[in-house]
Amino acid sequence: MARVALLLAVLSVMGLMAVHAEDPYLYFTWNVTYGTISPLGVPQQVILIDGQFPGPNINCSSNNNIVINLFNYLDQPFLLSWNGIQHRKNSWQDGMPGTNCPILPGQNFTYHWQPKDQIGSYFYFPSLALHKAAGGFGGLRVNSRLLIPVPFDPPADDFTVLVGDWYTKNHNVLRRLLDSGRSINRPAGVLINGKSGENDKEPLFTMEAGKTYRYRICNVGLKTSLNFRIQSHTLKLVEIDGSHTVQNVYDSLDVHVGQCYSVLVAADQPVGDYYIVASTRFMKTVQTATAVIRYVGSSTPPSPVLPEAPVGWAWSLNQWRSFRWNLTASAARPNPQGSYHYGSINITRTIKLANSRFPADGKLRFALNGVSHVDPETPLKLAEYFNASDAVFKYNLIADEPPTAGAPLTVAPNVLTAEFRTFIEIVFENPEKSIQSYHLDGYSFFPVGMGPGKWTPESRKGYNLLDAVSRHTIQVYPGSWTAIMLTFDNAGMWNLRSEIWERHYLGQQLYISVVSPARSLRDEYNMPDNAFRCGAVVGLPLPPLYV
Template sequence: MAAEVILKLTICFLALMVRVQGGDPYLFFTWNVTYGTISPLGVPQQGILINGQFPGPEINATSNNNIVVNVFNNLDEPFLLTWSGVQHRKNSWQDGVLGTNCPIAPGTNFTYKFQVKDQIGSYIYHPSTALHKAAGGFGGLRVHSRLLIPVPYPDPADEYTVLIGDWYAKSHKILRGFLDSGRPLGRPDGVLINGKAGKVGVKQEPLFTMEPGKTYKYRVCNVGLKASLNFRIQGHKLKLVEMEGSHTVQNLYESLDVHIGQCFSILVAADQDPKDYYMVASTRFLKEVQTTTAIIRYKNGKGEASTELPPAPIGWAWSLNQFRTFRWNLTASAARPNPQGSYRYGAINITRTIRLVNSVSRVNGKLRYGFNGVSHTDPNTPLKLAEYFNLADKVFKYNVIKDEPEKTTTLTIQPNVLNMTFRNFVEIIFENHEKSLQSYHIDGYSFFAVAVEPGTWSPEKRENYNLLDAVSRHTVQVFPKSWAAILLTFDNAGMWNIRSEIWERTYLGEQLYASVLSPEKSLRDEYNIPENTPLCGIVAGLPKPSPYTI
C-alpha cells in the first residue's frame, strides 16, 4: 500500500514538473521613464529616456514568450507605451493606446503582460500619448523563431537593430503646442540612426562591426514622425528575408524604402574590401532631402569609408514598383500571423467592404485630420472600458461613419468606432486623395496587403489583387492620389486602433477603433480585464463586471 502511495505521489510530482517546465518562458523588465537632456542634432533638448537610454532598451524574445514590463512614469504628464505589430491575441487590454487604457499617471506605474504568440520578426514599441514619440521612448522588439521551427536561411553571425527616423530639434511640448494652436509641424530638422545623426567626412565611431566572409542580419525599423526613409549600405546588397512578422521571398535590393511604422529584416554579406562603409538613411517625398549616416566597420579592416554615398531613388513610382516585388514566402516552415486562412486567403468570401478616405480640414480655425469626415477624439473614459462596463452609450456611438464614404469637405470631431462582426473576413480600402504619402497601421492584427495602386478604387480593381502570396503585415503605405487594399479576418476580440502612422495626423484625429465583440463572452475568445488595470473617467471606482468563463 505504501509503495502504491509513493508511486502515485511520484506520478503527480512528475506531472507537475512537466507542467512547470513545459510552460512558455517569462521575461521580466522594469523600466523607469524619465526626462533627460539629449542632443541628437547637436542642440540640447528634453528627451524621454527609458532606464536612462535613448533609444530605449531592446526586448529580445522568442515566439510564445510571455513579456512582463513594469513601467514607472516619472514624467510630469500621463504616459503610455504601445507595442507596434505585437498582436496581443485576445488581449487588447495591453495595447497601450488611449482607446483601451487609462494613461499611467505621473509618479505611478503599470505592468504590461502579454505573450508574443506564434510571432517571429522585427517590431518596435513607442509612446502613444500626446507627442511623446517626438522625444524618444521608443525601442526595438525582436521575436526569434523557436528552435523547433527553422527559419529559411542560415543563422547569421550576429543581429543588429537599426532604428531610423526623422527628428525635430524642438521639444515635444513645443511641437504639441504648434498642433494645438492650429499649425502643422513643418518639415523635420534631421534624420537619426539609433538616436544619432552622422555626417559624411566627420569622424564617427562604428555603430556595427562585421567580420569578412560572414553574413549579418539587420533589423531596420522607421520610428519617425513624418517622413518615409530610404535605407542603403554603401557597396552592399540587401537581401530582404522578413517584414513585420512574415518571411518574404528573398530578393536582393540596392536600397529599401521604409515607411513610418514599418520594419524589415535584411541579410548583409560582408563580402567587400575590409574597411569602413556608410549606412545611409535619407528622407523621401519631401521637398528637401535630409540624409544621415552611420559607420559599419570590417574587423581588422583598414581604410575610411568613401565620401561618395550611394544615391537615393527619385519619385514615388519607384517605391510603388518596389512594393510590388514583395512576396510572402509560402514554403517557409515558421509561425504565421493570423493563421486562420493564411494559406488560401484568396479563396475566402469577403463579407464587408470598408472604404476609409483620409480627410484634412480646419475646425474652428484649427487643423484636423480624419477618416470619412470624422476626426477622432479620445474621451476621458477609454472606449474599451466603457464597452466592458456596459456604458458605451454614455461615452460614444458606434458606426458614426459609413462603410462607403459620403462626399463632404468638413470634419466633425467625435470618437470614431466601427462595430465589426466577430470572425468576418473584411476588405478595407485606404484611399488617399492628397498629394502626400500616407502610412496606416492596425493594432492587434496582421493583414494581407493585396494591392497598392494609383487612382481611385472601384470593385473592378479586385481583378488586380494578389490573392496568392501578398505579405501578411500590419502597416501599409498609400501613395499620393492612390489607394491600398487589405484583407483580414476580424478574429481577435477586443477594441483595436486603426491609425495613421504620421503622428501629427494621428494626434489631430486620423484614427479610429474597431470594436470586435465575441458573442460568446468566453475566455476562449478574450481575456478578462487584468486586476492591475487602472480605472478612469466614468468607470473609476465601479465594481468590475462578472468575469468571463470558459
Template sequence: MGGIMYIVLLCCLSTMWVVQGEDPYLFFTWDVTYGTLSPLGVPEQVILINGQFPGPNINSTSNNNVVVNVFNNLDEPLLFHWNGIQQRKNSWQDGVPGTTCPILPGTNFTYKFQVKDQIGSYFYYPSIGMQRASGGFGGLRVNSRLLIPVPYPDPEDDYTVLIGDWYTKSHSALSKFLDSGRSLGRPEGVLLNGKSAKGDGKDEPLFTMKPGKTYKYRICNVGLKNSLNFRIQDHPMKLVEMEGSHVVQNTYDSLDLHVGQCFSVLVVADKEPKDYYMVASTRFTKTILTGKGIMRYANGKGPASPEIPEAPVGWAWSLNQFRSFRWNLTASAARPNPQGSYHYGQINITRTIKLINTVSRGSDKLRYAFNGVSHIDTETPLKLAEYFEMADKVFKYNIISDSPSHDVGNTLIIQPNVLNITFRTFVEIIFENPEKSIQSFHLDGYSFFLVAIEPGTWSPEKRKNYNLLDAVSRHTVQVFPKSWAAIMLTFDNAGMWNVRSELAENRYLGQQLYISVQSPERSLRDEYNIPEGDACLLCGAVKGLPKKKLYSGF
C-alpha cells in the same frame, strides 16, 4: 500502500508537467525619465528608458511571456504601445488611449503580454500625444523557437537599426504647435539609433562585422512624418522578413521604409575591410534630409567613402518596389506549417469598408479624419466603457458610412470614432488617399493581407487586380498620393483595436478610429477577462468601480 504511492507519484508528475509546460517569462524594469541630449548638435529634452536613448531592446522568442514594470518619472501621464504585437485576446495591454488608462506621474504599472505566432521585427513607443517625438522608443524582436526553422542560416549576429526623422523641439512644444492649428513643418534631420554621423573621423561605429560573415539587420522607421530610403554603401541587402512574415528573398540596393514599417535583411561582410556608411534619407520631399551611421569591419582600416549612394526618385519607384514583395509560401510560420497554407484568396468577403483620408483646414484649425470624422480620445478609455456596459455614455458605434462619397471631407465632425465589426468575419478595407502626400496606416491586434496598391480611386472592378495568392501578411500599409490600397483579414481577435495614421501629426489631429470586435459567446476562449487588481488601471467614469468578470470559462 502501493495504490497510495501510485497516486502520490502521479500527482508529482502532474505538478512537474504544469511547471515545465508553462512558457518562459522575460522580466524588465524600466525607469522612464527626461534627459538632455544633442542628437543633431542642439541640446534638447529627450525621453530616456534606464538612461538609454533609444530604449533597450526586448529580445523575445515566440510564446514568451513579457513582463515590463514601468516607473513613470516624467511630469505627465505615460503609455507604451507595442507596435505590431497582436496581443491575442488581450487589448487590455495594447497601450493606446482607447484601451488603457495612462500611468500617472510618480507611479508604476506592469504590462504583461505574450508574444505569439509572429516571428519578426517590431518596436515599442510612448503613445500619448507627441511623446514619441522625444524618444522612449526601442526595438522589439520575436525570434523563432528552435523547433521552427527559419528559411535562412543563422547569422553571425542580429542588429536593430531604428531610423526616423527628428525635430529639435520637445514633444510638448510640437503639441502646442499642432494645438495652435498649424502643421509640424519640416524636421531638422534624420537619426539612426539616435545618432547621425558627422563624417569628421571621430564617429563611433553603430555596428561591427567580421569579414566573411553574414549579419541580420532589423530596420524600423520609428519617425514621425517621412518615408525613408535605407541603404548601405557597397552592400546589397537580402530581404528575408517584413512585419512578422518571411518573404521571398529578393536582393535590393536600397529599401523604402514608410513610417511604422520594419524590415529584416541579411548583409554579407564581403567587401574591403574598412568603414562604410549606413544611410537613411527622406523620400518625396523637396529638401532631402540625410542621416548616416558607421558600419565597421573588425580590424578594418580606412574611413568610409564620402560618396553617398543616391536614393531613388519619385513614388512610382517605391510602388514598383512594393509590387516585388511576396509572401514566402514554403517557409514555416511560428507553427510548423507553411505560411501559405492559409488560403485567404478563397474566403468570401462579408463586408467592405472604405476609409477616405480627409483633411480640414477651415477656421484656421488643421484637423485630419477618416470619412469626415476626426477622432478625439475620451477620459474613459473606450474599451473600459464598453466592458463596464456604459459605452452609450462615452461614444456611439458606426457613425461613419462603409461607402462614403468623395466629398465626405467637406464637413468634418470631431468626436470618438468607433466601428463595430462582427466577430470572425472576413472583411475588406480600402484606404483612399486623395491628398498629394503619402500616407501610412496601421491596424492594431491583427496582421492583414495587403492585396493591392494602385493610383486613382477604388471601385469593385479593381478586385481583378488583387494579389490573392502570396500578398505579404503585415500590419502597416502605405498609400501613395492620389491612390488607394486594399487589405483583407479575418477579425478573429476579440477586443478594441486602433486603426491610425502612422504620421504623428495626422494621428494627433484626429486621423484614427477604433474597431470593436466582440465575442457573442463572451467566452475566455475568445477574450481574456479584465486583469485583476493593479494589473489594469481604472480611470474616468469607471474609476473605483468593482471589476466584473464578464467572460465564462472554456
C-alpha cells in the same frame, strides 16, 4: 528494480509537468525619465527608457511572457504601445489611450503580454500626446522558437537599426503648434539609432569578413518615409513586419513610417569601413543620416561618396509589388505549410476609408470618412467593458463609404464595429498629395493591391490573392489607393491609425470594436486586476467575469 521503477515514474510525472508548464517569463523594470542629449548637435530634452535613448531592446522568443514594470517619472501622463504585437484576446495590454488609462506622474504599471505565435521585428513607442517626438521608443525582437526552423542560416550577429526623422523643437512646443492650428512642418534631420552620424567615426556595428549578418530596420519617425542602404553592400530581404518573405536582393529599401524590414547582409567586400545611409523620400529637400559599419581589422575610412537614393514614388510602388510571402517557410503564422488561402475566402464587407483635412474651430483637423477622432476621458475599451458606452461614445458614426463632397464633418470618438470572425476588405483612398501610412493594432493583414486614382470593384482583378506578405503597416501613395484583407478574429478594441503622427494626433485614426458573442475566456481575457480605472467607470461595479 523498484528504485528504477520509482525513478521512471518520477521522470514521467516531471515530463508531464514540463508539457503543461507555462511559457518562459522575461522580467523588466523600466524608469521613464527626461534627459538632455544633442542628437542633431542642439541640446534638447528627450524621453529616456531606463536611461537610454533609444530605449533598451526587448529580445524574446515567440510565446514568451513579457512582464514590464514601468515607472513614470515624467511630469505628464504616459503610455507605451507595442507596434505590431498582436496581443491575442488582450487589447488590455495595447497601451493606447482608447484601451488604457494613462500612467500618471509618479505611478507605475505592469504590462504582461505574449507575442503569441509571432516572430519578427517590431518596436515600442509612447502613444500619448507627441511624446514620440521626444524618444521613448526602442527595438522589439521576437525570435522563432528552437523547434521551428528559420528559412536561412543563423547569422553571425543580429543588429537592430531604428531610423526616423527628428525635430529639435521640444515635444510640448510641437504639440502647442498643432493645438494652435499650425503644422510641425518638416523635420530638422534624420537619426540612426539616435545619432545623425555627422562627425561620428566610431562604428555602430562591426562585421567580420566572410560572415553574414541580420539587420532589422524599423522606421520609428513621425512623418517621413526613408530609404535605407549600405555602401557597397546588397540587402537580402527575409522578413517584413513579422512574416518571412521570398528572399529577393535589393540595393536599397523604402521603409515607410511604422514599418520594419529584416535583411541579411554578407560581409563580402574588402576589409574597410562603410556607411549605412538613411535618407528622406518624397521631400523637396533631402535629409540624410549615416552610421559606420567597420570590418574587423579595418583601418580604411568609408568613402565620402554615398550611394544614391531612388527618385519618385513609382519606384517605391514597383518595389512593393516585388514583395512576396514565403509560403514554404515554417514560422509562427496562420498555417506554416502555406495553405492559408486568403484569396479564396468570401469577403463579407468592404470598408472604404478616405483621409481628409479640414478646419474646426480655427484649428486644423484630419479625418477618416469625415470624422476626426478625439480620445475621451474614459478609454473606449473600459467604457465598453463596463457597459457605459452610451455615456462616452457612439458606435459607427461613419459609413463604409467616404462621405460625398460638402457633407458635414464631425469631431468625436470614431469607433467602428466589426462582426467577430468575419473576413473584411478595407480600402484606403488617399486623395491628397502626401504619402500616407496606416497601422492596425491587434492584427496582421494581407495588402492585396495598390494603384493610382480611385478604387473600384474592377480593381480586384489586379489583386495578389496568393502570396501577399502578411503585415501590420502599409503605405498609401499620393492620389492612390491601397486594399487590405483580414479576418477579424481577435476580440478587443483595436486602434487603426495614421502613422503620420501629426495626422494621428489631430484625428486621422479610429478604433474597431470586435466583440465575441460568446463573452468567453476562449475569445477574450477579462480586465487585468492591476488595470487603472478613470473617467466614467470609476466606482462602477465590475461586470460579470468571462469564464
